[in-house]
Amino acid sequence: MPDTVASGPPATGTPSFSPLYQQIKSLLVQGLQAGEWLPGQAIPSEMDLAARFKVSQGTVRKAIDELAARFKVSQGTVRKAIDEMAAENVLVRRQGKGTFVATHAEQSTQYRFLRLQPDDGRAAPLSRRLLECKRMRAPAEVARLLQLKAGDTAIQVRRLLLAADGPGQRPVVLDDLWLPGTLFKGLTAERLEGWRGPMYRLFEAEFAVHMVRAEEKIRAVAAPAEEAGLLALPVGTPLLSVERLSFTYGDRPVELRRGLYHTVEHHYRNELS
Amino acid sequence: MPDTVASGPPATGTPSFSPLYQQIKSLLVQGLQAGEWLPGQAIPSEMDLAARFKVSQGTVRKAIDELAARFKVSQGTVRKAIDEMAAENVLVRRQGKGTFVATHAEQSTQYRFLRLQPDDGRAAPLSRRLLECKRMRAPAEVARLLQLKAGDTAIQVRRLLLAADGPGQRPVVLDDLWLPGTLFKGLTAERLEGWRGPMYRLFEAEFAVHMVRAEEKIRAVAAPAEEAGLLALPVGTPLLSVERLSFTYGDRPVELRRGLYHTVEHHYRNELS
DNA sequence: AAGTGGTCTAGACCACTCT
DNA sequence: GAGTGGTCTAGACCACTTG
Numbered sequence: 001m002p003d004t005v006a007s008g009p010p011a012t013g014t015p016s017f018s019p020l021y022q023q024i025k026s027l028l029v030q031g032l033q034a035g036e037w038l039p040g041q042a043i044p045s046e047m048d049l050a051a052r053f054k055v056s057q058g059t060v061r062k063a064i065d066e067l068a069a070r071f072k073v074s075q076g077t078v079r080k081a082i083d084e085m086a087a088e089n090v091l092v093r094r095q096g097k098g099t100f101v102a103t104h105a106e107q108s109t110q111y112r113f114l115r116l117q118p119d120d121g122r123a124a125p126l127s128r129r130l131l132e133c134k135r136m137r138a139p140a141e142v143a144r145l146l147q148l149k150a151g152d153t154a155i156q157v158r159r160l161l162l163a164a165d166g167p168g169q170r171p172v173v174l175d176d177l178w179l180p181g182t183l184f185k186g187l188t189a190e191r192l193e194g195w196r197g198p199m200y201r202l203f204e205a206e207f208a209v210h211m212v213r214a215e216e217k218i219r220a221v222a223a224p225a226e227e228a229g230l231l232a233l234p235v236g237t238p239l240l241s242v243e244r245l246s247f248t249y250g251d252r253p254v255e256l257r258r259g260l261y262h263t264v265e266h267h268y269r270n271e272l273s
Numbered sequence: 274m275p276d277t278v279a280s281g282p283p284a285t286g287t288p289s290f291s292p293l294y295q296q297i298k299s300l301l302v303q304g305l306q307a308g309e310w311l312p313g314q315a316i317p318s319e320m321d322l323a324a325r326f327k328v329s330q331g332t333v334r335k336a337i338d339e340l341a342a343r344f345k346v347s348q349g350t351v352r353k354a355i356d357e358m359a360a361e362n363v364l365v366r367r368q369g370k371g372t373f374v375a376t377h378a379e380q381s382t383q384y385r386f387l388r389l390q391p392d393d394g395r396a397a398p399l400s401r402r403l404l405e406c407k408r409m410r411a412p413a414e415v416a417r418l419l420q421l422k423a424g425d426t427a428i429q430v431r432r433l434l435l436a437a438d439g440p441g442q443r444p445v446v447l448d449d450l451w452l453p454g455t456l457f458k459g460l461t462a463e464r465l466e467g468w469r470g471p472m473y474r475l476f477e478a479e480f481a482v483h484m485v486r487a488e489e490k491i492r493a494v495a496a497p498a499e500e501a502g503l504l505a506l507p508v509g510t511p512l513l514s515v516e517r518l519s520f521t522y523g524d525r526p527v528e529l530r531r532g533l534y535h536t537v538e539h540h541y542r543n544e545l546s
Numbered sequence: 547a548a549g550t551g552g553t554c555t556a557g558a559c560c561a562c563t564c565t
Numbered sequence: 566g567a568g569t570g571g572t573c574t575a576g577a578c579c580a581c582t583t584g
Contacts, residue, residue: 019552019553019554020553020554021553021554076553076554076555076556077553077554077555079570080553080554087360088546089546093569093570093571094562094563094569094570095561095562095563095569095570095571096561096562096563096564096568096569096570097562097563097564097568097569097570098568098569098570099569099570112545113545115543115545212546213544213545213546214544214545214546215542215543215544215545216542216543216544216545217540217541217542218491218513218536218540218541218542218543219513219536219540219541220493220494220511220512220513220514220534220536221493221511221536222511236509238493238494238495238511238512239493239511240491240492240493240513241493244545261493263491263492263493263494264492267490267491267492268490268491268492269488269489269490269491270388270488270489270491270543271486271487271488271489272385272386272388272486272487272488272489272517273361273362273485273486273487292571292572292573293572293573294572294573349572349573349574349575350572350573350574352551353572353573366550366551366552367550367551367581367582368550368551368552368580368581368582369549369550369551369580369581369582369583370549370550370551370581370582370583371549371550371551371582372550372551
């Protein structure tokens with residue numbers, strides 16, 4: 001870890017460039033990026049820190065104090081950095097337990113990025129059906145958005161999400177995903193089909209890629225022939241087209257997804273403020 | 274102002290019910306609700322506070338110190354309350370100037386709730402055309418969502434938003450609004466047509482109703498005959514249906530709006546985290 | 547020069563969780 | 566009982582805006 005911070009008393013004099021707590025924040029992001037702490041784990045790893053500072057492991061201090069010592073700043077400054085990261089859903093505080101790296105594994109945040117809801121509040125979870133998973137050269141537009149070099153390979157995944165609350169299963173969502181081939185080396189159809197749980201959790205657990213935030217562009221479109229067929233709908237049915245670009249730590253784009261949502265018994269929910 | 278807070282040293286002992294800064298926050302919201310400070314104005318009004326505490330007006334202190342004195346808590350606690358309200362876009366901090374009540378008047382936050390964007394980044398502002406503005410008895414569904422009593426009057430407004438970047442003006446959005454008649458007493462078609470600027474700014478300035486947050490339900494629908502005609506589109510064109518319920522201070526619903534967006538050259542933009 | 551929000555420090559007690 | 570985050574206090578200097 002560079003000691004960009006730990007030079008001199010930062011309270012007075014030059015804040016050099018950005019506020020101390022912002023520097024702490026980016027150091028923590030670097031740690032997350034490097035996989036120093038994994039989703040679901042607590043920060044900091046006391047063993048690790050003890051080793052780093054060559055402090056006897058029995059030296060018991062507060063976790064944040066450890067961070068403070070590591071960065072040579074006060075507890076309050078570290079707190080403010082963590083405050084912001086908690087507001088961004090990168091970290092999760094739990095009173096009495098610790099501060100944890102956010103994960104897509106927990107019930108409460110499992111489908112954090114899926115804003116589609118059934119019109120009646122009942123939250124019948126959707127089932128999945130994998131249609132395709134193949135490696136290919138990334139199309140120009142995909143390469144551009146994922147910041148790949150021309151000719152880099154991408155993985156394309158196509159799948160259906162189905163509502164199962166009625167008598168039969170009705171398709172509700174058709175998803176097309178593109179992933180950078182370099183990051184998702186061992187990803188195969190079998191791996192995807194065998195997985196129980198959210199796809200983003202698989203990405204965390206098997207490929208060390210954690211989705212932090214995303215941008216979506218939403219349109220209304222008429223279902224084209226092929227897509228209509230897959231969704232078992234008449235050609236031309238109005239569908240919500242949701243183009244999502246997802247980012248991991250450090251704002252690196254790592255997934256491009258285009259979903260077609262059938263919004264007759266479901267809707268896309270959004271909060272504005 | 275009740276002195277729910279100002280009883281005894283709150284740092285130690287019983288926090289009675291909720292954290293101090295939450296109590297401060299709700300007191301501030303009460304002040305906003307009561308119109309004590311208006312959108313665009315700074316908080317606190319020093320004259321007002323001086324009058325309240327019968328302190329000579331010449332006694333100059335920091336604004337937050339005034340609030341702190343008023344509520345008998347430390348500066349840090351007031352700060353935390355204001356922090357949260359700034360995060361909710363209820364207040365706006367400006368370094369060196371003060372803390373202000375958020376408004377829909379400023380350029381930067383003018384169309385805060387309109388997530389529709391042109392596909393090319395160019396931000397050609399939309400022009401408006403008022404189609405209708407009439408008082409009527411609130412339909413059951415509208416009354417329910419706006420928490421009106423059965424039979425209360427509502428104002429219905431219908432309007433078009435048009436893109437003017439090309440040679441002619443093309444309709445892009447058809448909006449239908451319902452407003453509680455009691456809150457918007459003098460609202461007429463003339464008042465709406467004569468107004469230059471965002472509608473939400475008119476609501477602030479003329480009716481003392483400030484929109485703080487909103488919930489939207491989004492669907493893809495086929496344009497019905499009447500709406501298609503108004504938008505100058507073929508019947509059945511896929512449109513984004515955006516149903517918005519807007520709230521003012523204290524989570525009181527004050528506007529129901531249903532927009533139909535034509536999303537061929539525009540899209541709805543959303544950020545997930 | 548004065549007043550504002552922005553940052554930083556140092557220390558305290560409380561509420562919750564786990565052993 | 567020990568360790569965690571949550572809240573609260575008191576005071577300091579800095580950066581920015583305005584007279």
